[in-house]
Amino acid sequence: MRLSRYFLPVLKETPSEAQIVSHRYMLRAGMIKQASAGIYSWLPLGYKVLRNIEAIVHEEQQRAGHIPMLMPTLQSADLWRESGRYDAYGPEMLRIRDRQDRDMLYGPTNEELITDIFRSHVSSYKDLPLTLYHIQWKFRDEIRPRFGVMRGREFLMKDGYNFDLTKEDALHAYNRHLVSYLRSYERMGLQAIPMRADSGPIGGDDTHEFLVLAETGESEVFYDSEITDLKFGDRAIDYDDHAQCRAVLEEFTSRYARTDETHDEALFNQVPEERRRTARGIEVGQIFYFGTKYSEPMGATVQGPDGQAVPVHMGSHGIGVSRLLGAIIEASHDDRGIIWPEGVTPFHCGIVNLKSGDEAADAACRSIYDSLTALGLEPLYDDTDDRAGAKFATMDLIGLPWRITVGPRGLKNGVVELTSRRTGTSEELPPEQAVERIAQIYGKASA
Amino acid sequence: MRLSRYFLPVLKETPSEAQIVSHRYMLRAGMIKQASAGIYSWLPLGYKVLRNIEAIVHEEQQRAGHIPMLMPTLQSADLWRESGRYDAYGPEMLRIRDRQDRDMLYGPTNEELITDIFRSHVSSYKDLPLTLYHIQWKFRDEIRPRFGVMRGREFLMKDGYNFDLTKEDALHAYNRHLVSYLRSYERMGLQAIPMRADSGPIGGDDTHEFLVLAETGESEVFYDSEITDLKFGDRAIDYDDHAQCRAVLEEFTSRYARTDETHDEALFNQVPEERRRTARGIEVGQIFYFGTKYSEPMGATVQGPDGQAVPVHMGSHGIGVSRLLGAIIEASHDDRGIIWPEGVTPFHCGIVNLKSGDEAADAACRSIYDSLTALGLEPLYDDTDDRAGAKFATMDLIGLPWRITVGPRGLKNGVVELTSRRTGTSEELPPEQAVERIAQIYGKASA
Numbered sequence: 001m002r003l004s005r006y007f008l009p010v011l012k013e014t015p016s017e018a019q020i021v022s023h024r025y026m027l028r029a030g031m032i033k034q035a036s037a038g039i040y041s042w043l044p045l046g047y048k049v050l051r052n053i054e055a056i057v058h059e060e061q062q063r064a065g066h067i068p069m070l071m072p073t074l075q076s077a078d079l080w081r082e083s084g085r086y087d088a089y090g091p092e093m094l095r096i097r098d099r100q101d102r103d104m105l106y107g108p109t110n111e112e113l114i115t116d117i118f119r120s121h122v123s124s125y126k127d128l129p130l131t132l133y134h135i136q137w138k139f140r141d142e143i144r145p146r147f148g149v150m151r152g153r154e155f156l157m158k159d160g161y162n163f164d165l166t167k168e169d170a171l172h173a174y175n176r177h178l179v180s181y182l183r184s185y186e187r188m189g190l191q192a193i194p195m196r197a198d199s200g201p202i203g204g205d206d207t208h209e210f211l212v213l214a215e216t217g218e219s220e221v222f223y224d225s226e227i228t229d230l231k232f233g234d235r236a237i238d239y240d241d242h243a244q245c246r247a248v249l250e251e252f253t254s255r256y257a258r259t260d261e262t263h264d265e266a267l268f269n270q271v272p273e274e275r276r277r278t279a280r281g282i283e284v285g286q287i288f289y290f291g292t293k294y295s296e297p298m299g300a301t302v303q304g305p306d307g308q309a310v311p312v313h314m315g316s317h318g319i320g321v322s323r324l325l326g327a328i329i330e331a332s333h334d335d336r337g338i339i340w341p342e343g344v345t346p347f348h349c350g351i352v353n354l355k356s357g358d359e360a361a362d363a364a365c366r367s368i369y370d371s372l373t374a375l376g377l378e379p380l381y382d383d384t385d386d387r388a389g390a391k392f393a394t395m396d397l398i399g400l401p402w403r404i405t406v407g408p409r410g411l412k413n414g415v416v417e418l419t420s421r422r423t424g425t426s427e428e429l430p431p432e433q434a435v436e437r438i439a440q441i442y443g444k445a446s447a
Numbered sequence: 448m449r450l451s452r453y454f455l456p457v458l459k460e461t462p463s464e465a466q467i468v469s470h471r472y473m474l475r476a477g478m479i480k481q482a483s484a485g486i487y488s489w490l491p492l493g494y495k496v497l498r499n500i501e502a503i504v505h506e507e508q509q510r511a512g513h514i515p516m517l518m519p520t521l522q523s524a525d526l527w528r529e530s531g532r533y534d535a536y537g538p539e540m541l542r543i544r545d546r547q548d549r550d551m552l553y554g555p556t557n558e559e560l561i562t563d564i565f566r567s568h569v570s571s572y573k574d575l576p577l578t579l580y581h582i583q584w585k586f587r588d589e590i591r592p593r594f595g596v597m598r599g600r601e602f603l604m605k606d607g608y609n610f611d612l613t614k615e616d617a618l619h620a621y622n623r624h625l626v627s628y629l630r631s632y633e634r635m636g637l638q639a640i641p642m643r644a645d646s647g648p649i650g651g652d653d654t655h656e657f658l659v660l661a662e663t664g665e666s667e668v669f670y671d672s673e674i675t676d677l678k679f680g681d682r683a684i685d686y687d688d689h690a691q692c693r694a695v696l697e698e699f700t701s702r703y704a705r706t707d708e709t710h711d712e713a714l715f716n717q718v719p720e721e722r723r724r725t726a727r728g729i730e731v732g733q734i735f736y737f738g739t740k741y742s743e744p745m746g747a748t749v750q751g752p753d754g755q756a757v758p759v760h761m762g763s764h765g766i767g768v769s770r771l772l773g774a775i776i777e778a779s780h781d782d783r784g785i786i787w788p789e790g791v792t793p794f795h796c797g798i799v800n801l802k803s804g805d806e807a808a809d810a811a812c813r814s815i816y817d818s819l820t821a822l823g824l825e826p827l828y829d830d831t832d833d834r835a836g837a838k839f840a841t842m843d844l845i846g847l848p849w850r851i852t853v854g855p856r857g858l859k860n861g862v863v864e865l866t867s868r869r870t871g872t873s874e875e876l877p878p879e880q881a882v883e884r885i886a887q888i889y890g891k892a893s894a
Contacts, residue, residue: 030568044515048515067454137584
């Protein structure tokens with residue numbers, strides 16, 4: 001993309017309403033614009049990152065064997081009356097009446113709707129195991145929306161639901177989700193720690209939240225420092241293998257790690273003192289096993305191998321897709337702006353032309369741009385007339401992990417400059433080598 | 448995908464509530480399930496087609512230089528009061544009050560919101576031309592929702608908005624949209640004819656609707672039969688070239704083609720009688736030029752080259768993404784089920800194992816499946832124990848354009864059967880050649 005043809009409305013001033021760094025930078029980098037309280041428009045740059053995060057979630061869910069679909073945003077109140085949650089949910093549920101005076105609601109979650117789909121179509125244990133998920137906008141009418149997309153009212157969430165014949169199978173689905181979540185967050189450049197959690201209004205016994213450590217996190221967390229050394233990495237996993245998935249759960253949840261809601265001081269004190277940590281964390285996902293809590297009242301049963309109808313064992317598993325943008329920025333920025341991890345960056349690298357209009361500089365930029373594009377990479381080329389300082393400031397603010405700087409002086413020596421946003425280190429090298437390096441970083445074969 | 452691991456709840460019975468063929472087949476093929484009146488859940492098969500259509504729209508919009516973003520589903524009433532449409536819109540607008548008693552609405556369209564974004568961020572003609580678009584769920588509280596996704600209440604739409612300094616530039620944007628729409632529909636296997644239209648509640652002077660001819664269409668249409676011979680094809684187009692885009696507009700709109708809303712009997716009678724056609728059509732898109740209708744009342748101005756502030760010339764351009772599934776099925780089916788065009792098919796081909804459990808048949812199916820997958824294609828492999836007749840009926844119903852049938856008898860002669868869903872013709876050939884043929888059809892290099 002050439003910047004002169006893009007819509008990137010960066011702000012020089014820090015907007016006064018933004019209290020935390022991710023909200024400030026998302027506004028300043030022209031990623032979002034508030035449409036009304038807690039509701040945002042995703043401007044092109046923000047939308048690109050949102051889509052990248054969504055794509056990682058889709059890939060990892062499907063790798064785990066979970067099946068994508070899509071439920072609507074508006075739901076009928078009737079289903080929620082069946083489960084008993086319509087009255088229980090409180091004022092955070094946005095209740096709507098349509099022109100026929102039917103009670104509707106903007107879904108804050110989808111247990112009822114998915115259970116209804118299941119009970120309408122599945123009647124035999126032979127169709128299990130089954131995990132369906134979707135990525136859809138939700139609404140929660142927060143009394144005081146704040147922190148930008150971190151605590152908005154309209155937010156994008158992945159929620160998945162497993163249906164299993166037995167508790168054991170359902171716990172395997174739980175473990176499968178844990179593994180797929182660890183992989184997803186790592187691909188986004190995040191360390192998200194599974195912590196024993198409170199089940200809240202969805203209900204259930206087994207539940208873990210995934211927390212990203214960050215000073216601005218809303219929860220106080222307590223953990224054994226050994227946990228931050230764990231990496232899922234690129235180890236192979238067979239999602240059908242119960243023992244393998246269970247082993248990952250054990251590895252990642254056997255050490256002490258809890259939020260203030262479930263914190264147990266006595267247990268925590270059994271951790272050797274030098275490994276005890278207290279910090280703040282941002283919740284970016286949660287997995288639940290809740291057994292037959294919805295299948296029983298809603299009659300979601302299957303015929304088992306013995307011919308008896310039994311309610312299915314279920315769980316629900318969520319990732320806060322829009323909130324993740326905030327979490328990633330909270331975890332990865334400096335005082336000049338955002339530092340995107342390579343896995344989610346909106347553009348793979350920036351190209352800064354120090355002297356637009358200079359024939360050699362223009363030609364070199366175009367050639368680098370075309371080479372990167374041919375490799376399937378997407379550069380953002382600042383081809384505007386702005387002065388160099390302003391171009392650097394914008395690139396730093398929007399946080400592309402790599403920048404290639406092209407100027408007449410360097411070109412006379414046959415070199416351009418390749419700069420890492422994270423470390424700030426620069427290196428001079430011929431244009432083709434700069435392209436080659438970017439290609440390597442993103443795992444693309446160079447031409 | 449192996450069918451035994453997928454969620455494809457096909458129905459044997461024709462649901463009584465469905466009056467038109469696309470609705471019937473979408474329900475029977477397990478593509479959608481009604482959640483409440485005019486609101487649908489997209490089951491996995493339907494969701495895949497929806498995503499394929501979305502992907503084509505994204506690609507063609509971006510090819511035309513239009514920039515993707517995303518606006519929220521819920522909007523504040525205040526902006527609509529500014530444009531004067533809040534009171535004018537009538538009961539099809541779903542009006543909502545939040546817990547703070549603020550008037551909100553579920554957006555039926557986004558002219559106000561995008562104009563607000565524009566006026567907040569753009570102030571100079573140097574930032575023009577600009578076209579922003581999004582694909583987002585909309586809501587229209589139809590009094591009598593019907594025909595499945597063709598006339599639902601919650602529906603997915605692409606809407607794009609151009610901002611230009613002059614009327615001439617805005618008309619170029621209009622033409623650019625016309626070209627990109629022709630390309631998009633053709634890639635979906637549709638012939639959509641641009642017809643002079645009525646501007647309706649959005650307002651404006653120049654507007655064309657795109658109509659797909661189908662017996663069940665809601666509009667009566669009148670046209671010169673020469674128009675159905677026109678194809679955009681794969682001709683090269685430079686979207687920056689005003690004259691090229693204008694020539695496409697002229698080619699595709701110079702012949703008589705109108706809906707009943709704008710039909711002019713006297714003009715129609717000037718078409719030679721043997722070329723006069725009356726038929727029914729389904730609207731799948733509309734383009735508008737409406738000048739300064741929103742920019743003036745909402746103060747969306749830019750400073751022109753002479754330093755004067757002038758309101759921008761705008762247009763809005765929509766594609767009915769979810770409705771397109773219905774339109775495609777109406778245009779492409781037979782009495783056994785759907786016939787997907789290759790451009791949107793949920794799976795590239797079906798693989799039917801005539802004797803699951805037979806060692807040779809199982810191995811051949813797996814090998815075909817793996818070869819197709821390695822080429823980047825997605826087959827649906829019916830690996831269940833159903834009898835052959837039921838497997839064929841399901842494949843015909845869900846409409847995959849190609850089917851490879853594998854059985855022990857054919858394998859003894861070293862062949863499988865490749866069948867075209869559209870023509871019904873079958874051909875026996877060695878498994879590798881069947882794979883090769885599918886690869887060719889979808890433009891994938893074979894291994």
